Amino acid sequence: MTETASAEAIFETMGAILTRWTMGSTAASAASIWRVELGDDPVEAELRLLALSGQFLGTIVTGEPPSTLRVLPDIPTLALPTVSAALRPLVRRILAASKDAASKADVIHFLAARGWTTHPADWMPDASDEDAPDIYAAWRDWAALAAAGETTPRQNGDQLTADNWDDFWPAARKAALIELRRRDPSAARALLEARLGSENADARLRLLTLLSERLSGDDVAFLENLVTNDRAPKVKAMATSMLARLGHGPAVGEDIAELAAFFSVKTKGLLRRSRVIDFETPKTPAQWQRRKVLLEGADLTSFSGALGLAPQDLIAAWDWNVDPAADAGLIKMIVEPGTNAQLAQAAGVVSEHDATGLIVALAARLAPAERARFAAVGLHTHGFRFEMAQAVAGVAARLDDPLSAPSGAKLLTALRRDDAKPSDHVAELHALGLIASRDSARRSLEQLTGAGLLQADPRLDMLRLNAALDDQGEKP
Amino acid sequence: MTISACSRWAARGDIELSSLADILPILDSNWEAGVAIDLKAVEQLATDQSSLKAAAGLAKPTKWSGVGGSPDGALIWGECAGSGANPYRVMADLRDLGNKCTCPSRKFPCKHVLGLLWLNAESIVPFAPADTPAWVSDWLGRRRGPSAAKPAGAAAPSGEKDLRAARVVEPEATEDPKDAARREAQAAKRNEETERAILDALDALEQWIGDQLRLGLSGFIDDATARCRRIAARLVDGKATALASRIDELPARLLALAAGDRPRGAVVELGKLVLLARAFRAAPRDSAIRRSVATSETRETVLADPSAPRIDTQWEVLAEQVQTRRDGLVSQTTWLLSLAASGPRFAMLLDFFPASAGRRGSVFTPGERFQGELVFYPSQQPLRALLVRRDAAQATLTPEWPAPDQTLSNALTQPLLAEPWAIEIPLLLPQGRIARDDAGGAWWRAADGAAALPVAGKAEGLLSGTELTRTAAIWSGNRLTILAAQSPWGRIGSHD
Structure with a gap:
């Protein structure tokens, strides 16, 4: 009998032995191959058989890998270097001490701003980590690939086009689109016009926000089309907000007129007369609530128009730090659809008035x-x-x-x-x-x-x- | 005025001339770098005379390794050899005498802290300025504040303490030869009784194993915890404590298997118990077998044993495993990899302490390398060891891990020729990679495709996204537990 045949013969026998022991029957009689080794004492024979079977099953019979084992591709190298080995323990300790995701994100963004990335053993973004710096797009896509059980990275070395849109994983696509928007705003918008409809609402919203960079009058037609035709209210709202930034806010309606009635424009100073917004204090809780609702629904262009002012004049004339609720309402109007110039102007004025909380709201x-x-x-x-x-x-x-x-x-x-x-x-x-x-x-x-x-x-x-x-x- | 107040002033650089008259009497001649202590502070800090006495015994250079201090002189640290396999990590903040030690002592401060302070106060060893180790920084970050430590001046005396008495070395009592002979005879008799008790317990174990077969492994698997607890209790009574602990953990190992694989697992586990019982009967005085069945030798016994192999080489800390066992003990296992070209490839430093003693600090940092001497417990397959000496940690000694010493199939089976009852086999695997099956299970697969072993846990992140040039792991017969690996990205720990 050859050694291989012997192992096979033992293996064949094991099935019967295991079945008998599982059911509580004696098994020595089924192990004729070890008859000599087991001896004649039935109790002893069971123990000897147990020792021999245990050794065989523990060494020869181990889990067989399935034929369909999949190997993930290498984690890609990022465009920025990883922090040095000497600094890794410090980075690990800072990340470990960061209790919440926001403070952890601060550290990751800090490193990216200084031209560095983490070591993948210390920190890697999830596929859904939208807060991760764009430099980590390739790792986010690797995480998405791993979660999806795919093994082949999609081709994303080329420039993003409408034709190869689906070849890019979402994070890499977003990074490519940002880069394209910075370089060629019209091309980026044209790409979105061609492909936005094939994405789900959340993805459409995320992609649309990328138009904030270098937003211009050329984008108006596309945004108006979205306001009219997009299925998702949040996408419509975003497009509306962007249009307002471009001075294409909704026409002054009854609500805006009602809101404007809570304020009035006065002049002050004898020699250098300047305008100042006077706040009409609401008299009842219901009026306070109504004004709050109106402030939340208004946009800067319409509101300033209703008061007979240009947006920048309204910001200059606003009496900051007198009515915090009204301040917050105006800041919201400026932050969401405001132009960069309006934001900078508001920040300057707010800073002069020592309104700390409002500066934080504008800062982002x-x-x-x-x-x-x-x-x-x-x-x-x-x-x-x-x-x-x-x-x-x-x-x-x-x-x-x-x-x-x-x-x-x-x-x-x-x-x-x-x-x-x-x-x-x-x-x-x-x-x-x-x-x-x-x-x-x-x-x-x-x-x-x-x-x-x-x-x-x-x-x-x-x-x-x-x-x-x-x-x-x-x-x- | 307290020493801590002085040191705070000094640290700020705002000691005033008018205060010097108060400060000078307190300052010891050892004052340097703004912070120093004197032996009086050590005496005041000690909870009792016995602690002080023990500290005096530890205030010797040979007991310590890795002694250092922060450049500003405020922090000191060192590693002190204790009764276990791992040394204790001891650290103190000289500004307020806050301190920490990884030993399980309930005394605060323990004798090791007092010993470290003593070393510093008397300049017995140089506290070379060095980068603060991560374990000291971690402790600093967790400190609750100066109130957590007892400032020297505010230490409440808890009994008379005397430094001079602590220093006195008591002469060893000369023993009457008759007493020695009587003691030896008593020890031999005790050994015989213990051996008899163990053999009886092993009889009971084999009978119990036979019962499990007779009643059916199906029922055994369903009721493993209760049944194993009963026989483990009997083994404890029979002084086979190591075997009892092993059987206590058997159900957990069994339940970790897929349901369909448990009958096979039960046969393997019970079969190994039979082999171990038979091995003990054949060689009850064999120290390796006795260690697996009853108890391990003491540290002193191993150190005094001329047959215990001693290896002085470069070691890398692979990982630390801490496990709370069913018997209420916590096992702390530190796995080390020898970077030498030959000799034992792995070493395992194993300590136990009661779970009630609370969380114990890590002794080593995974990935750190050091030159050190280990003494191995005598065995055909040396693995368990004690740390005898450890030199200062070195960042880079040998860049790469050595190549595996043998083929994978040999590495999986050869240790079983020496100890067929072994549950875990440490392995150094060749180049390979993590692969996944359709159910998401992880496998380590050799680069040449010749072998694939199932991996315990998920093996996610970097571990699954790069080539593993070397992998150190533990094979438990059905699952591979990865301790650490080397890759193009550098070292990957098991938790990375």
């Missing part, structure tokens, strides 16, 4: 350089805390010497207190690390350790990462 739509400027003004003039400054500045700021601002002095004083605890001011120090320029991060570290913080203090991790990271990102 400001250009990075503008955000950084308002954050610096807020820090040095309005006593912003670092967390607030970071909310305004975003993650691409590189503020010079933020620790010299009043909030920095307060922070240093607080850290020097005898009753200061190691868990104090974690968020402030983290935010400082996100907004400071690399040189400022280095100087801040020196000042903070001079104030008694340990060099190894984990609260300084973000500052340490900032100081150690070569800033090779695009400057705003």
Whole structure:
């Protein structure tokens, strides 16, 4: 008997043995192949058979791989380098300490703004992670491919066209469309005109928002077509909002006239007469509620028109910080459909009036350089805390010497207190690390350790990462 | 005025001249870099005289490795050899004497912390300025504040303590030769009784196994937890504690299998028990077999055993596995990979501590490499080891892991020739990749397509999206648990 035949013979026998033991019958009589080894004592024979069968089943009989094993493609290399091996533990620790998705996203965006990406073992976006920086589009698509059980990456090395639209995974398609819109706005719009209809409502909405970049009068016809023909109310609303930004808001209707009645335009000053908006205080809760509803439904162009003003004149004449509810309503009108110029103007006026919360609301739509400027003004003039400054500045700021601002002095004083605890001011120090320029991060570290913080203090991790990271990102 | 107050001032650089008269008496001659302590602080910090005495015994360079301090002199740390396989990681903040040790002692501070402070106070070893290790930074991040530690000046004395008495080395008592002979005879008698008890317990085990076959494996699988608990209790009574723990964990291993594979799994598990019982009967004094059935040798016994292999080489920490067992103990297993060209490829540092002692800090960081000496428990297949000496961690010693020492089929089966009852076999796999079956199950597949092994868990992310040039894993007969791998992206840990 050959060795192979022997193994096969044993294997053949195993079926009967397992069946007998499973049912509670003796099995030695079924193992004639081991008759000599098992001996004559029936109890002993069962135990010997168990030992032999166990060895055979444990070594020879293991899971056979199916013939259809699939292998995922390699995780693609990104256009930006991964952080160095020396800095990876620091990045991991900062990400692990980030309790929520938003603060984790801040760190990821910070790295991207400085020209770096994470190591895939430390962090990878999900396929649905719309907040991930565009640089991670290839990893998002890899995650989508893995989730879909596909093994072949789609061809996406070419330029995005209507013909190869389906060859791109969603994240790569979005990144290509953004790039095309920056380079050739008309081509991007034409592409959307051709392909938007084949996408579902959520995808249509996401793709339509990409038109915000370099929005111009050339887009009006396309947007009007969407307002008229698109099936999804949220897509229609987005198109309407964009049209309003382009000065194609809805005609002044009864609602706008009713809203305008809550305000009046007055003049003030004797020599240099200027206009100012006077607020007619609602008299009843019902009126307050009605005004709120009207503010939420209005757009800037129509509202200013109803008051006989140009949008920029309304922003200039508005009496900020008097009626917070009205302020919030106007800011909403500016943020959603407002033009870049209107946003910058509003931010300037609001900043002068010390209306911190309103600046934060406007910041998301400001250009990075503008955000950084308002954050610096807020820090040095309005006593912003670092967390607030970071909310305004975003993650691409590189503020010079933020620790010299009043909030920095307060922070240093607080850290020097005898009753200061190691868990104090974690968020402030983290935010400082996100907004400071690399040189400022280095100087801040020196000042903070001079104030008694340990060099190894984990609260300084973000500052340490900032100081150690070569800033090779695009400057705003 | 307390030392911690002084050090806070010093750290800020705002000690005033007018305060010097108060501060100077407290400052020790060892004061350097702004923060220092004296032995008086150690004495005050100790909870009792026995802690102080034990600390004095630990204040010796040979007990410590990896001693260092932060450049600002505020933090010190080190690793102290304890009774287990892993050293304890000890750290202290000299500004307020906050401290932490990974030992399971309920005393706070423990003798290891006091020993570290003692080393520092008397400059017994140099605390070279170094980058703060991640485990110290992690502790700093979790500290609740200065109030969590007892400042030296505020330490409430809990009994008379005397440094001088702690330093006194008591002479070893000379033993009467008759007493020694009597003790040896008693020990031999105890050993015989233990052996007899174990053999009786093994008889009961074999009878129990026969009963399971007679009653049917189908019923055994359904009622495995209760049945295994009963025989495990009998084995504990018979001093076969290691075997009892193994049987306690058997149902969990069985239930991890697909339902259709459980009868096979039950035969494998029970068959190994028969083999182990027979091996013990054949060689009850064999230390490796005794370790699998009863108890392991003490650390001192292994260290004193001239036949225990000692390997001094470069090691990489592959992974740490922490598991709460059914008997209430937590097992902490650290897997190490030897980067040497030959010799034992893997080492396993195994410690147990009661679950009631709470979470215990990791001793090693996966991926770290160090030069160190390990002593292996004597065995035909040396694997379990103790750390004897560990040099400072080094970032890059050997860039790549060595190639597998043998073919995969040999690696899977050869350890079973020496210990056919082994449950887990560590493997160093050649180039391969993670593949998936239609049900989403993960498989490690060799690059040459010659072998594929099912992987425990999901193996997602980077692990499944790159070539694995080397993979270190544990084969449990039906599933591969990946500990770590090397890839074009660098090292991948099991949780990456």
